[in-house]
Amino acid sequence: MKIAVPAPFNLKYTLECGQAFRWREIDGWYCAAVKGQGIKCRQVGTDLEFFTAPQTDNVALIRDYFRLDDNLTAILREIDKDDYIHGAIEKYKGLRLLRQDPWECLVSYICSAASSVKKIGQDVDRISKMFGNKLELESYLTHTFPTPEALARGCVADLCACSVGFRSEYIHEAAKAVASRRLDLESLRRKPYEDAKQILLEYKGIGEKIADCVLLFSLDKLEAFPVDRWIRRAMQENYQECRDANDREIRAFASRHFGRYTGYAQEYIYQRIRDESRA
DNA sequence: TCCCAGGCGAAAG
DNA sequence: CTTTCGCATGGG
Structure with a gap:
């Protein structure tokens, strides 16, 4: 096609x-x-x-x-x-945000805490292999990302076996919340950004940065501006107003500086600072 | 071997 | 309220 x-x-x-x-x-x-x-x-x-x-x-x-x-x-x-x-x-130019599945996005970014992009991928692959279903496409073999029910049924020890370390309890708690309908991720799409964010922040292992990532990458909140260690550095070093700013002040600046699509700005800045520091 | 990685929560100031 | 520190694990 x-x-x-x-x-x-x-x-x-x-x-x-x-x-x-x-x-x-x-x-x-x-x-x-x-x-x-x-x-x-x-x-x-x-x-x-x-x-x-x-x-x-x-x-x-x-x-x-x-x-x-x-x-x-x-x-x-x-x-x-x-x-x-x-x-x-x-x-x-041409880099687009994705509209990911909110549940997979949430677990992926819980895994992202104090980790690396490569290890996050390995973690999510291990979780999919252990709890997901086999999938074959044009000779490519993989596994679907597991449903919240599948992860909620599993035990914390199985998650630990996926090498997610201290994040295993956070993931299991999130799985139980979503599987039980206590947390309805899809309903957050219809709520204002701040309301949706406050709901995510109620859960252990989900802080400001991870909540913003889930809202931006899966729930259509293009006004979210996730501040990680790279974005913090890029903003402090390149914007006078952020020289001595904390994360909250950086988000506030980005919001008024870039406007309603500040999430797109975040992703382009992230690429630039990562590329330039790789040298 | 040592340090760092798309942070977070709890303790301490 | 803001700052500091421990956290599991794999990769460079």
Whole structure:
């Protein structure tokens, strides 16, 4: 299956920027399990070629997951407020936020605390292999991310075996909350950003940064601006107003500086600071 | 071997 | 209220 994607669109930047953790590049194709479906895809110019399974040719899934309805040109124009982010926009133009599954996103970012992008992917893979279902797509073998019920049924020791360490109890508690309907992640999509965030903050292991990541990467809160150690450094070093700012002040500055799409600004800045410090 | 990693919660100031 | 420290584990 092949669809034309709206420019700008860059699949590599979108899948390798560190917002999602289970994509693997094999022979020029990106493969992953997304929302219970296997996806294998590649970009050829302005086309996105893909396979999905077990539902074949699932265009709706692709359009939703890659946020193809976002007018990225208009969004980038709106956040292009200064030289620093302008440089990031020029270099990473086509990077799109994803609309991930909220449950997988929540667990992934609970795993992200004091970890690395590589290890998070390993953790989520181990969790999927232990608790998820087998999935085959065009000879690519993987596992779906487990349902909250599957994780809630498991024990904390099994999660520990996935090498998530001190995060295992946080994950298990979240699984029980979602499986029991005490926490309805999908309902947060319809609530105002601040209300949704306060609900997530009630759970152990979910702080300001992780809540913002879940809201931004899976629940359509483009006004969220997750502040991690990299973003903190980038903002303090490049914005006079943030020189001595704490995380709360950095979020407040970003919100008034970049406007309603500050979450997109965060992802472009994250890419720039990561690339420049890798050198 | 040592240090760091898309933080967080609890203790201490 | 803000700052400091311990936390499990794997990778560089």
